[in-house]
Amino acid sequence: MALDDRKRAFKVVGTRVPRPDGIDKVTGRALYGADMSAPGMLHGAILRSPHAHARIRAIDTSRAEALPGVKAVVTSADFCRAKHSFNQDALDHCMAREKALYDGHAVAAVAATSKSAARAALELIAVEYEVLPHVTEIEDALKPDAPVVQEDRRARNAPEGTHPNVTHVVSFGHGDLEAGFARADRVIERSFRTAATHQGYIEPHACLASVTPDGRGELWCCTQGHYYVRELCADFLGMDTSQLRVTASEIGGGFGGKTTVTIEPVALALSRKAGRPVKLVMSRDEVFRASGPTVSSWSDIKIGMTRDGRITAAQAMLRYQGGAFPCGTVELGAMSAFAAYDLEAVRADGINVMTNRPRQAAYRAPGAPMAIYAVESTVDELCQELGLDPLEVRLKNAARKGTKSAYGPTFDDIGLVATLEAAKAHPHYAAPLCPNQGRGLSCGFWFNFGGNTCVTLNLDADGTVGVTEGNPDIGGSRASISMMAAEELGIPYDKVRTIVADTASLGFNDVTDGSRVTFAVGLATIEAARDMIRKMCARVAKIWDIDEEAVIWEDGCARPAGPNAGDFEPMSIAEIAAIANKTGGPIAGHHEVNADGAGVSFGVHLVDVEVDPETGHTKILRYTVFQDAGKAVHPDYVEGQMQGGAVQGIGWALNEEYIYGEDGRLQNPGFLDYRIPVASDLPKIDTVILEIPNPGHPYGVRGVGETSIVPPLAALSNAVARAIGARLHELPMSPPRILQALKG
Amino acid sequence: MQFAAPRSASEAAALLQAEPGDARVLAGGSDLLVQMKSGALRPDLLVDIKRIPGLDAITAEDGGFRLGAAVPGARLGEHAGVRALWPGVVEAVELIGSTQVQGRATVAGNLCNASPAADAVPALVAADAVARVFGPRGERDCPVSDIPVGPGRNSLAKGEFVASILLPARPKRAADAYLRFIPRTEMDIAVASAGVSLVLDEDGRCTRARIALGAVGPKVLLAEEAAHCLIGTKLEDAALAAMAEACSALASPIDDKRGTVAFRKQVVGVLAKRAAKIAQDRAGGTK
Amino acid sequence: MSRIHVRTTINGDAVEYLCEAGQSLLDVLRDDLGLTGTKEGCGTGDCGACSVLLDGRLVCSCLVLAAEADQRSVETVEGLADGDRLHPLQQKFLDHAALQCGICTPGFLVAARALLEKNPTPSETDVRYWLAGNLCRCTGYDKIVAAVMDAAAQMRKG
Structure with a gap:
């Protein structure tokens, strides 16, 4: 669906209206995953492996079952085999089958009449483990004698002799690298490491499941995609999807980490076995050990540059680990690594390696931050060596309309140059710095996504409109969807109410991911509104007894298309609604689409830091985010995405990391x-929204949710490098590492 | 598990003494409840001492202040007298956890938990504070530095608990300061820390110094050699450098998820140096 | 196991409940009293989502035993609005778009209220340090700090 031809003067889109779920959320009334209860409800609890890698020889649940109050105990034996291996991996992650594959891997679960009884029952479950050698780091997992995490999972396209832990081998690029490097005045090769980080949503996973003996189920859960939860859970429990209704609760943050299942199938299995509703809530400890995190990485980058700052060739080798299962995130890393550059010769290779860690879950722009960190750090080092302005070098090499991207497609209208120009013109870029201070910048990129989307609009008898959509609202999407419906219908924002439907009430919708909702659900909402407008115009044409084509829609009213159409007073949406029962019955608009044309998004971040030379502590002094939003539907929430992503990236750069002990725990x-990051760690995060319309959306909207986490890693690293005169090639840049770098 | 909220110190001591299993004193609970949640502790009896009359009071005593064991950290910061007399102790206590934790965590609890990284403890040791221990056989006074004996272990006997802590009086031109290093600006456990208490003469020369280091040994370390480096000086750069070096030399930290040995040894000296300057400034020694 | 009888005051109302010795105030509020506005993000006092006032003092309800609340007063996010009139902090959080997912919002509101009652004229730095025990993963704190500053200004005007 293309950008509207006519230049539109937006009335609702672009304003800062109150969000419909706001009052519920400031009064404590909003219901999240753990806030729902049911009569007769049991409390679930999960027993988790204390070993990083162990064969499960036997599980004896009899003593737990005998404990008063315990109503059900389940293990992997209580689930079906999944339809295909990707689903089976998701199930095996929820409940270990033959082996416990990481510290915290679920091995059994109980449902009991109280939390304390459930916890007590866990201690009565006897698991006989055969502890196996484990591996948690990428380098170690690639060694010839490394323990094989799962057999028979080696990538089919892997060359002969590749380690069995390597599950993915990918490659992107074009042009003659050798010739390109030969043309460079300076070529550098660097290796980088990034730690695994967690999405860190404040709400632990939680759900309430109820399965009846006739095979019907109800599931209430915090998720980014309740349709996908339904699909997986139905598969694992051998249910028809139509018999399992999933309702998405309010969600307390996800950032990609709630795009799959963790405890939901377990709660359903417990409920089925106990014959009662079961609530299951993860503890924070369980969230860290057994949900999320993102991949860790070890990457080699080689870039050649001319004396005047033109990149002649660029190459990356990315190695990611995404836990104990095959993980395709490295493909997104290899695709995004050089996306910001217009390159004649580029190649990005990647492999994924299994380790004894939890199964990776998507984390905001999955795969991109660590790849772009490595590239943007290397470009910055070249700029330092050649004495070039890092912003000018980005501009000189920037991808633009017509650039053949490093991952294949040719870019349409994109906002990178405009974003870089905005950063260059901003006072932040020219502000003076003091000793021990440094300024860093980095570009960021995300593909954005469209996907399967289904929206219904219902016209109520009083002329107000209900929008039914199927994507959980993570950061204000009900507001922006209502705004687009109101805009298109020409009615006030407060005459529209958007709800998130359960899986039984609306057709399939993809997960809230890929920054897709404002784009794809917005697009479908606009189309559904147009569908409703056509129907309303047809009703009015019937009343006026003229052709449907002779009725147009303007400012919330049906009007004659022109003097030739006849002389009729405009009919408002309320008037049309009031007599709908006499003109053919209820009026609804609907649209279903597998949307493409999401339109990529670029951002540039500028950061100033001061490093304490005696302690290695980094203080962030100033931070500015520049990002192309296509069209900012609700600027407050666009800014919020830019700020929130930036701060997650800051945490990744400075302090956040998964730390495993020798024991693999x-x-x-x-x-x-x-x-x-806590509030006192941060300065104000300034934002500059650019609007370069996306040709693939009627209003020009692009997704904005993910790009903002990408640049902070390199921006911080580049700033620290310039502040201390030494460069770290590893994240997080913890104070001990900075102090070490300062010592040389 | 049983819960008791006795109304007198002797009743509390009797309950603690009589419990055959694991009996725990509940003051602020900010450490105890976390350990219970993780399963690390499963007490058979919790004795809440907050309802014992007097234990929630800060009282002036012989020119100093006695802090009841049930006084939450936030109350210290609100007490102008304590702030003025022992600003370093107050700033140490105010660094324990969040505002929310400040509303609960007590100085006595921080001492008795015996974490090597406890923020209040180096400041209390530098201040030469004295714990009043109440037990089945009555009261006894004990230097605070003798309460913790190792990570998570204290010297209290069965039935005993710390009822109050005395921050002593101090001469003119004296002050203290406390600094710790954490990766963020709040909410972390100290990676290294230093409490410094100084007394200056009329010329601004240091006549007495006590320096205590945290998170660089199994328990708080009293850095006597380092303190000696300051005696007779006006904290000139050379004296401070020698003091910092002595602190680093004394430190015997471990590598863990929060920091490395090398980092802790270096940074503890830096912190001691900076804290000494602050204490000197507070004592009027830089005017 | 015998349960403990507690008489307390919650948001101005007299409340009685029975609890286990080891049960947290947070669990009783959420599971037994239906006050689910107070959230559990960590259960270890590190995130502030369960912030409540106990005898007027800001605390994490996950670090308070339910038994300790006997004869005390507890205030939660549900007690912040005066009937249908939002507290200025609640209104400013809406005006400044200071929430995205909203799970941390109750804790922030209760903590910010405690701040403004103690210090009606906080600096931005004061606000950031006071609220350092309240984690938010969505907003980067920017709009939260702006909302608290604006609420303080409005409350000073009365």
Whole structure:
């Protein structure tokens, strides 16, 4: 669906209206995953492996079952085999089958009449483990004698002799690398490492499941995609999808981490076995040990540059680990690594390696931050070596309309140059710095996504409109969807109410991911509104007894198309609604689409830091985000995405990391030692929204949710490098590492 | 598990003494409840001491202040007298956890938990504070540095609990300061820390110094050699450098998820140096 | 196991409940009293989502035993609005779009209220340090800090 031809003067889109779920959320009334209860409800709890890698020889649940109050105990034996291996991996992650594959891997679960009884029952489950050698780091998992995490999962396209832990081998690029490097005045090769980080949503996974003996099920859960949860759970429990209704609760953050299942199939299995509703809520410790995190990476980058700053060739080798299962995130890393550059010769290779860690879940722009960190750090180092302005070098090499991207497609209208120009013109870029201070910048990129989407609009008898959509609202999407419906219908925002339907009430919708909702659901909403407008015009044509084509829609009213159409007073939407029962019955608009044309998004971040030379502590002094939103539907929430992503990236750059001990156990499964940024760590995060319309959306909207987490990693690293005169090639840049770098 | 909220110290001591299993004192609970949640502790009896009259009071005593064991950290910061007399102790206590934790966590609890990284403890040791221990056989006073004996272990006998802590009086031209290093700006456990208490003469020369280091040994370390480096000086750069070096030399930290040995040894000296300057400034020694 | 009888005041109302010795105030609020506005993000005092006032003092309800609340007063996010009139902080959080997912919002509101009652004229730095125990993963804190500053200004006007 293309950008509208006519230049539109937006009335609702672009304003800062109140969100419909706001009052519920400031009064404590909003219901999240753990906030729902049911009569007769049991409490579930999960037993988790204390071993990083162990064969499960036997599980004896009899003592737990005998404990008063315990109503059900389940293990992997209580689930079906999944339809295909990707689904089976998702199930095996929820409940270990033959082996416990990481510290925290679920091995059994109980449902009991109280939380304390459920916890007590866990201690009565006897699991006989055969502890196996484990591996948690990429380098170690690639060694010839490394333990094989899962047999028979080696990539089919892997060359002979590739380690069995390598599950994916990918390659992108074009042009003659050798010739390109030969043309460079300076070529550097660097290796980079990034730690695994967690999405860190404040709401632990939680759900309430109820399965009846006739095979019907109800599931209430916090998820980014309840249709996908339904598909997976129905598969694992051998249910028809139509018999399982999933309702998405309010969701307390996801960032990609709630795009799959973790505990939902377990709660359903417990409920089925116990014959009662079961609530299951993860503890924070469980969230860290057994949900998320993102991949860790070890990457080699080689870039050649001329004396005047033109990149002649660029090459990347990315190695990601995404836990104990095959993980395709490295493909997105290899695709995005050089997306910001217009390159004649480029190649990005990638492999994924299995380790004894939890199964990776998507995390905001999955795969991109670590790849682009490595590339943007290398470009910055070249700029330093050649004495070039890093912003000018980005501009000189920037991808633009017509650029054949490093991952294949040729870009249409994109906002990178405009974003870089905005950064260059901003006072931040020219502000003076003091000793021990440094300024860093980085570009960022995300593909964005469209996907399967289904929206219904219902016209109520009083002329107000209900929008039914199927994507959980993570950051204000009900507001922006209502705005687009109101805009298209020409009615006030407060005459529209958007709800998120359960899986039984609306056709399939893809997960809330890929920054797709404002784009794809917005697009479908606009089309559904146009469908409703056509129907309303047809009703009015019937009343006026003229051709349907002779009725147009303007400012919330049906009007004659021109003097030739006849002389009729405009009919408002309320008037049309009031007599709908006499003109053919209820009026609804509907649209279903597998949307493409999402339109890629670029951002540029500028950051100033000061490093304490005696302690290695980094203080962020100033931060500015520049990003292309296509069209900012609700600018507050666009800014919020830009700020939130930036701060997650700051945490990744400075402090956040999964730390495993020699024993393969996670050492910091809590917010005390998994250190996400707190309010006092940060300055104001300034934002500059650019609007370069996306040719693939009627209003020009692009997704904005993910790009913002990409640039902070390199921006911070480049700033620290310039502040201390030494470069770290590893994240997080913790104070001990910075102090070490300062010592040389 | 049983819960008791006795109304007198002797009743509390009797309950703690009589419990055959694991009996725990509940003051602020900000450490105890976390350990219970993780399963690390499963007490048979919790004795809430917050309803014992007097234990929630800060009282002036002989020119100093006695802090009841049930006084939450936030109350210290609100007490102008304590702030003025022992600003370093107050700033140490105010660094424990969040505002929310400040509303609960007590100085006595921070001491008795015996974490090597406890923020209040180096400041209390530098201040020469004295714990009043109440037990089945009555009261006894004990230097705070003798309460913790190792990570998570204290010297209290069965039935005993710390009822109050005395921050002593101090002469003119004296002050203290506390600094810790954490990766963020709040909410972390100290990676290294230093409490410094100084007394200056009329010329601004240091006549007495106590320096205590945290998170660089199994328990708080009293850095006597380092303190000696300051005696007779006006904290000139050379004296401070020698003091910092002595602190680093004394430190015997471990590598863990929060920091490395090398980092802790270096940074503890930096912190001691900076804290000494702040204490000197507070004591009027830089005017 | 015998349960403990507690008489307390919650948001101005007299409330009685029975609890286990080891049960947290947070669990009783959420599971037994239906006050689910107070959220559990960590259960270890590290995230602030369960912030409540206990005798007027800001605390994490996950670090308070339910038994300790006997004869005390508890205030939660549900008690912040005066009937249908939002507290200025609630209104400013809406005006400034200071929430995205909203799970941390109740804790922030309760904590910010405690701040403004103690210090009606906080600096931005004061706000950031006071709220350092309240984690938000969505907003980067920017709009939250702006909302608290604006609410403080409005409350000073009365």
